[in-house]
Amino acid sequence: MRNFFSTPTAIVGTALLSIVCFAAIFGPFIAPYDPQAFDALNRLQGPSMAHWLGTDQFGRDLLSRILTGAPSTVAFGVGATVVGVGIGSIIGVVAGVSGGWVDSTIMRILDGLLAVPDLLFTLLIVTILGGGMEHAMLAVSIAFAPGMARISRSAVLSVRTRDYVRAAVARGESGFYIVRAEVLPNALSPIVVEATIRVSFAIMIGATLGFLGLGAQPPSTEWGLMVAEARQFMFRNPWCVAVPGLSIAIAALGFNLFGDALRDSLDPKRSHG
Amino acid sequence: MSRGYLIRRLLAVFLVLAIVTFAVFAITTMLPGNAAIMILGEYATPDAVAALERQLHLDQPWYTQYLSWVGGILHGDFGTSLRLSLPVTEVVGEAFANSAMLALTALVVVTITAIPLGALAAIKRGTAMDLGLGLFSYLGTALPEFVTATLLLVFFAAPQQGIFPAGGFVAPWESLTGFGAHVVLPAATLGLVLMAHVARQVRSEMSEVLSSDYIRAARLKGLSEKRVIRRHALPNSLAPAVAVISLDIGYLLGGIIVVEEIFAWPGLGRLLIYALENRDLPVIQAVTLLLATVYALSNLLSDIVIALLDPRVRYA
């Protein structure tokens, strides 16, 4: 961890992540305009001094809309991941620790669920639950759970055969102590790394759902929805699709790079490679 | 390749598919809304609804419904589309062919560009080219398909001066050039994400191989750099590359849903969204099952290819 900032990945990742988090926390307060204010005279404008990122089809200020949309976008990604990682890790840890038929049964079911592509899985669940931000978030969590379960299981398995765990078994420690004190602390870092990277996927899937009309609903300033609403006008003002689109990319990129850097700094083998 | 290995893998695929049918059935029966009411409209008489429910076996317990559904599938009968009043096999079959053309085009492009790119980046580590590829691959993995697609449309399909059509489909047997023109943008959208990911994975596999003991040994034998790379390094990083591509087919299958919707490509993705909006249960079930089957089979295929590439797996 000492040399975390020694790679460009870490520096750029941290920088992007800081920007995104800043926007997510302070965005609505520093937005120069009301994100819902129509301005019929200034529709579909390019960037100008008055509107730094231009305006959309109703003359609404794009920068203000991006800034007010940031909290929900980031919250969606982080929230969906936290819930998904939570569910998945519990399943994975249970499978990895129990072994035997419990493990095989869980793994076979997971194999089946993993054969359904993430987005398709999410779409099915969203359709069951009905659209809307909360439901979309829950759907992404559920879709993430099988993958996370598999990763946390393998993290647990790789720790389980280490000698210090064997030493604890040989000592006669209780199963609970072994899992809590010996296995989990050492299995945590791959799970955290994977979770960080998954936030970026969650953000992208959330935006995709918004785009398809299955996530956030108008007049929300969710970024995916903004792209969908502006699509009709994209040839007249490319800015109104490019700005929210690139915002999504920056947010996803930030989490992605940060997660990669985290992995490198936690894994001594990789950092020398 | 040992027969035992193949049989074990085949059995595993069947098991996965069995679980998938169950999962798909469970999810789709949880979908809100009564299918009978959906077909007959909200003002149908209760008697008519009950009659249709009987006809659709909706009055039976879930396990009977499940078994008859699976039994039908085994006979190649996926039921009848509730909205289109056509056999599901017919509806899905055509869409599947269209999607396959799109997906294969993307996959072929990805395979022939991403593997050499990734390998080259690993060989020329730290150079501008390597850095450029790194940047590109990070951007590629951070752009959702709908953003890439929209941006590509803005640049290449503007109403008057656009180079490519903004959407639609022409079958290759009707007009090969027409098909080509229509497939470029959707395939590029799908390919960009995959290319970024595959190239990055190949680069990291290749770097690992290049720093291995046997590559060092090959160099210390005085072999030419060309032979070290082509004969010693590349074959050893191909197997992992195939594994990455096969896993990415999962992304690809998810990606076509969005891409087909945006480019109005009449494939499985578009059909699925239509079916979801209209609660067309048999179609939803068939499309989901089909996509999962394709994914499972492509994984099986990649396992076989890997076994052919790597003698250690072959005899395991």
Add this chain to the structure above:
Amino acid sequence: MTAQTLMKDAPIAATEKSALSIIDYSLSYKTANGLIPALQNIDLTIPKGKTVGLVGESGSGKSSMAWSIMRYLPSNAVETGGAIRLAGEELLDYTPFQMMDIRGRRMSMVFQDPSTSLNPTIRLGEQIAEVLMRHRGLTKVQAFAEAEAALARTGITRPKEMLQRFPHEASGGEKQRVVIATAFACEPELIIFDEPTTALDILTARQILDLFNQLRDETNVSALYISHDLGLVSRVVDEVNVLHKGVIVERGAVDEVFRKPSAPYTRQLIGAVPNPDRWIGADAPAEPQTLVKLDKIGVHYGAPSRIQKMFWPEDADNVGFWGAKDVAFEVRRGELLGVVGESGSGKSTIAKVLAGLQDFEGRLEFDGKNVASRKAIDRAYRRRVQIVFQHPDASLNPRQKIGKILSRPLKLYGIVPRDQIKARIAELLEMVRLPAEFADRYPHELSGGQKQRVAIARAFAAEPELVICDEVTAALDVSVQAAVAELLVKLQKDTGAACVFITHDLNLIRQLAHRIAVMHHGKLVDFFDRADARSDDRDAYTKALLDAVPVHAAPQETASA
């Protein structure tokens, strides 16, 4: 001639006549903490047709020396001066492109681990033939014929068949023969052997060593033999150089160095080489009392499942393999019992059974009480039987401080009252000769030997009656090895605990153990008192093992051995 004058004269006289001469060569590595010197003012000469040994522990720079000669240095290497000459030609002046022509043709190398230095996806034949095609311009057919002949010279019985195999289809010894055949293929002037037997089993290592001697006599090649094992090197080289922290501290003829080591480091190194004639163990218990009794102990790895047994009962015995079968012996109170075997012999399996980490069949009796199965092992047994593992890096939880690690057995078994735990930890650390401050450190802040001491302290913290030591010295440097072994013996003496010491090192165990068990392919093949090691009724396998390991007498003892 003293070592001093030898060092001065050698380079000048050697330049023309020697196969390799290294003159005043220095090498450093650029790191985040500045330049770290790896080799300093190295002078080394290999006369034509001679073998020179380079001995050093890990980190001594011996591998750097090999890379320097092969001109295959990492990008952060900085050469700060000197010369490396192959038959008088300055290698430092050659371009990388020119070196490609020299490597494999005029100089070649044999590596430590044949399983990683052979390409897993290329048949062995091609891996030999490619060198011949590259450097001797042979056609494919010629090259394969020549490869077959080269393999035959290394004593492989069916060379033609071997050519068609992939590396994973050959044994470790066969693979190393392939690597050796490749190194000799172009009849080079110089071959560097970098620990060529370290990754191999005892008997295989012995065969490879014999092969090396035979090929050297046949081809008259000059060789640099790099090893950490002074005893082993003494059997193959004419002259030995001792490398310590990048400096050659001693050089001379093998017997000379062994008999009259001049540098303190060499003396320490020779002292640390296990010598079966120098007994360092505790006194044998006065009257033999049985502590543990194993009877017909068997461990079946990958045992058939119930379904397999139902459908294919006749195959049940062939599914998986027996890690141990019908093993029977007893451990007496207070004794040190050595269990010796090669890898896969089942010696570690027995350790796991005793430590309650492995399901087993058969009878296990502890202190007169029957232990029916692994599940029947209770905490009282687990307190009385402790285990120390081979790799100290892996056996200490990286996220716990040493104090926390040592406190666990104290708390778990209630060895001392809670308020005395801290004091007891300090005592334990002192007992294994570590400073008390180490309680606040994390494992990664300690060296390998220190970590192993902590692991030993943890085992003895439980005040056990039996301590199982599973290859506890194998991962350590020679000098550290000896210290850890002595520490164990002392603790055993002080506490009266019995010890099962599992090892592949026969010389070491003959210094420590009262009785020795020999295992082979999961079976106990021999069991004897240490005094009877050389007696005639030893099993043939025991005899082979004993013959395979070099014994070099320490200087203060007999020089004639």
